[in-house]
Amino acid sequence: MSGPVLSLRDSGAPAGPAGETLGGVLVSAAQDHPSTVAVAFPDHRLTVAALLGRADELAAALIGHGIGPGDKVGILMPNSGDYVVALFGIARAGAVAVPINGRFKETEFGHVVRHADLRILLAAPAAGADYARLLGTLGDADRGLLELVVWSGEALSGTVRPDEFLTAAAGVEATEVERRSAGVRPDDVAILMYTSGTTALPKGCLLAHGAIVRHATNIGRERFHLTADDRFWDPLPLFHCGGIVPMVSCIQVGAEYHHAGHFDADTALRVLETERITLAYPAFEAIWLGILNHPRRRSADLSSIRMVMNIATPERLAWYEEQMPWAPQVSSFGSTESASHLTLTEPDEPYEVRMRTTGRPIGGMEMKIVSPESGVEVAEGERGELCFRGYARFLGYYKDPEATARTIDSNGWFHTGDLASVEDGRLIYRGRLKDMLKVGGENVAALEIEDYLVRHPAIAVAQVVAAPDARYGEVPAAFVQLQPGASITQDEVIDFCLDRIATYKIPRYLRIVDEWPMSGTKVRKYELRDRIRQELEDAHITEAPAPRARPTTEGSV
Known part of the structure; x- marks a missing residue:
């Protein structure tokens, strides 16, 4: 047409300056307005000068521990000044920051640690999250290249304290940090950020400094x-x-x-x-x-x-x-x-x-x-x-x-x-067009949830679609076909998912089917979406209950 x-x-x-890097932005800001507040949180704040000072100390420690240009350093922390220091410190060292989604559970977390080739992981406790348990799930096979976990929480086997980690900065000249940062080009990778896609596990997006x-x-x-x-x-x-x-x-x-x-x-x-x-x-x-x-x-x-x-x-x-x-x-x-x-x-x-x-x-x-x-x-x-x-x-x-x-x-x-x-x-x-949900702003691949659900011994086939939700926009709804003679409840699905996949990925509705609407060899998912949408509309349900509330809207379709 x-x-x-x-x-x-x-x-x-x-178009904006193409020749900048994250480290360069911070240095320029420190020269222009060092005393202004760079970042503020409800209980603490950092000026630009303070942020640069702490970032360079961290960069020196990373270099002292053998981190080189392009090496991957993970961040598993709550939103805080320490997180911002980590982000800029990694950049100043010429390394690549790998921010880890704080809502990831064991399956996604282990995948990122291995797939990203992390060499060092910077971690800190967060409200509402059990990062210590998450770190404890890393066995030798899960660590891949991971050499060091820096943990600021209560003592945890196999980790080092931040103050101990930072002692390595003393042996690194400030000029080495400047040399590393100056060697970073705008088209070099700054951040490896994992996002859900159409594959079973999150994919790593390579984002350049420029x-x-x-x-x-x-x-x-x-x-x-x-x-x-x-x-x-x-x-x-x-x-x-x-x-x-x-x-x-x-x-x-x-x-x-x-x-x-x-x-x-x-x-x-x-x-x-x-x-x-x-x-x-x-x-x-x-x-x-x-x-x-x-x-x-x-x-x-x-x-x-x-x-x-x-x-x-x-x-x-x-x-x-x-x-x-x-x-x-x-x-x-x-x-x-x-x-x-x-x-x-x-x-x-x-x-x-x-x-x-x-x-x-x-x-x-x-x-x-x-x-x-x-x-x-x-x-x-x-x-x-x-x-x-x-x-x-x-x-x-x-x-x-x-x-x-x-x-x-x-x-x-x-x-x-x-x-x-x-x-x-x-x-x-x-x-x-692609088979994705957007749950409260988070991209979620239906296939990722489906692949996890079929690990349950009672589930033979799983198809996940988006159900409309007034609070989150969309939430997962799972249609499952059971193994012969098997049974399953919504509570059992929740128990199977809790602490294994992120909470926002847990199906809020479960429907058991004997036959699928098919188009050739493919399930017509739009019919499943229409089915759950109409059912919720007829029942005047606009918002799904939280997973831990044990929803009572299960049934067969």
Whole structure:
């Protein structure tokens, strides 16, 4: 079909400096505004100068322990100043940071440790997580190349204390840290970030220094319009791009970056008010609803907030703006593969644009919509697969050339597997082509859950689909066919999953089937999705109970 070509480049802003690295950003900031607050958490904060000092001490210790350029160093910590120190310290040493999702359980954690070729793991206790138990699951075979685990919690066999680890810094000259950092190039890998895909286990996305830094520059300048007078609030985890890129944006210009730490609505509301936050970045409904529905919210003075970034339905975005009409809602489409935002609306765009679309591409990024069948670009307004390319595109999947070749074509376009259309140069997200769920902002591969469920002796076949949920957007619903003579309950499925896979991946609904809706050799999953959606709608169920609440909505379909 003929029509306008939708290879779109937003040309409204400069592309940003391509020659920067994470270490370079911190050094430049320390020269320009050393006493400004680089990062703040509810109970502690670090100036730019203090952050650089601690990062360089850690970098020296890493070098003293034999870490070389390109070596992988894992981070398993709560959101904190120590996490930020680790991220920049690894960068200053010329190594690659591997942030580990704090919600991973034994299966995913062991996979990342082995697959990423970690040499050192920096770990600390976190509220609501048993990292000590997780570290205890690492046997010799699970460690792979892992030589050292630095643990700041109670004494744990096979680990060393941070103060003991840092003694190695004394034998490393400061000039060696500078030499290592100066040797890092913008196209070198800065972060190996694991994200769920269509394979059974998380895939490692290789993100370059230049991608992160240039993206932070462009997003901060052209979409957030950040200045040194801003105070940016972010509750997203530091193991996500949504925690890292905005932080770098703020450090670049001298804005204060306030992180929620372990999110709590009461604490968050207090910080938003007392710190006079100017930009709020909740992103996901579970977070912003917790604040807007807080009993103290209407009496809180949030008038300093000039912009809020959320990802939600048009109806929910409109309601958000009704609650705080002085703070325009902006929305986005992004992914780990695009180093956070691919598109982002702007606060001065028309209301309808901000409600219906996710905006234009960030400067220097391109997108197009193609037919999933032919790969040919479609006409404006038609639906198809979203593809993008540009400086912020990830370099590829670590140790997975097949997956990289399947998703990045010969012209550099990354095929997202997402369904979308474009109107007037702005992206409208339509859903997923590939078999993925998005649970409270987390990408979850249905296949990953299915592969785990069939390990249960009672389950012969498992198919996982997205069930609509008012709180998380989507939650997993499992349809299973049992082994002959077997039986299983929702409680048994939960017990089988708890502490083995991340809680957000545990099926909230279980349905037992004898036959599958088939299309040739494939299960028609859309029929299963329609089935669970209709059932929940008929029963007036809008929100799934938590896994530990032992849902009582099980049944047969």
